Each structure stands twice: as structure tokens, then as C-alpha cells.
Amino acid sequence: MSGTNAFRLVPFLLTALLAPVLAASDKADQKFFDSKVAPILTKRCLPCHDTGLDNGGISFRDRSSLLKGGKRGPSIVPGKPEASVMIQALKHEGELQMPPGPALSAKESGVLTEWVRRGAAWGEKLPMRRNGPY
Numbered sequence: 001m002s003g004t005n006a007f008r009l010v011p012f013l014l015t016a017l018l019a020p021v022l023a024a025s026d027k028a029d030q031k032f033f034d035s036k037v038a039p040i041l042t043k044r045c046l047p048c049h050d051t052g053l054d055n056g057g058i059s060f061r062d063r064s065s066l067l068k069g070g071k072r073g074p075s076i077v078p079g080k081p082e083a084s085v086m087i088q089a090l091k092h093e094g095e096l097q098m099p100p101g102p103a104l105s106a107k108e109s110g111v112l113t114e115w116v117r118r119g120a121a122w123g124e125k126l127p128m129r130r131n132g133p134y
């Protein structure tokens with residue numbers, strides 16, 4: 001029966017081995033947000049989607065508002081850029097075109113698409129603030 005016992009250990013071993021790898025990828029995703037994503041959001045989206053000025057019901061200082069989205073559905077679906085209203089709007093092809101006026105460059109919208117695909121992790125460069133009276 002020693003074979004069975006060894007198999008029981010597999011989940012524990014995997015957890016022990018993968019934990020540092022997963023922590024490292026979290027860090028990489030946060031760094032990606034801070035260095036590449038936050039500057040674009042700050043410059044091109046925050047002027048209209050911020051605390052107290054949440055056009056369309058979303059603020060780029062409140063990740064939960066992006067997950068919930070506005071009347072068109074979730075603005076971001078982590079891991080699924082094609083299902084995210086925000087990413088569709090960047091293409092400037094449909095009814096909703098964001099940002100209004102000139103579209104983002106292909107490089108910038110590529111960065112935002114990659115960010116959502118990787119799970120839309122947050123970092124430190126764009127501090128979160130809750131909407132509401134508190």
C-alpha cells in the first residue's frame with residue numbers, strides 16, 4: 001500500500017512546489033500593471049472614470065466597479081478580453097468607442113488586452129478609492 005500513500009502526497013508536494021511560482025507570477029502581474037497599464041489608464045481613462053466622476057458607472061480606481069461594469073455588462077472579465085466591454089470599446093468599431101476622440105494606439109490597446117487576459121491584476125501606481133459616501 002505504500003504506492004497509495006505516495007499518491008496522497010502528490011497534492012501537498014504540488015502545492016509546496018507551485019506556491020513560490022504562483023507568488024512570483026503575482027508579482028510580475030503587479031509590475032506589469034504598474035509599469036505598463038497604470039500610465040495608460042491614468043492618462044486616457046481616469047479623466048472621466050474616477051472617484052466621483054464615474055461616467056458609465058465605472059471608475060478606474062475601483063476594480064470592483066470594473067468587474068460589475070455599467071449598463072452594458074462587465075467592463076472587465078479577468079482572463080477574457082473578448083468578453084470585456086472595455087476591450088471591445090478600445091477597437092472603436094461598435095456603438096461604444098473609448099476613449100472618445102482619438103483611439104488608443106495599437107500598442108496601448110495591446111497592453112490593456114494583455115492585462116485583462118492575464119487576470120487584470122492591480123498594483124500600487126493607481127491607488128484604489130471606493131466610490132460612495134464613506
Ligand code: HEC
Nearest residue numbers: 044045048055056069070071072073075085086098099100
Ligand atoms: C472624455 C471622457 C471619457 C474618457 C477619456 C473615457 N471615457 Fe469611458 N465613458 C465616458 C462616458 C460619458 C461613458 C458613458 C457612455 C454611454 O453610456 O453611452 C463611458 C462609458 C464607458 C464604458 C461603458 C460602461 C457601460 O457598461 O456602459 C466603458 C467600458 C468605458 N467607458 C471605458 C473607458 C476606457 C477603457 C477609457 C480609457 C481608454 C475611457 N473609457 C475613457 C467617458 C469617457
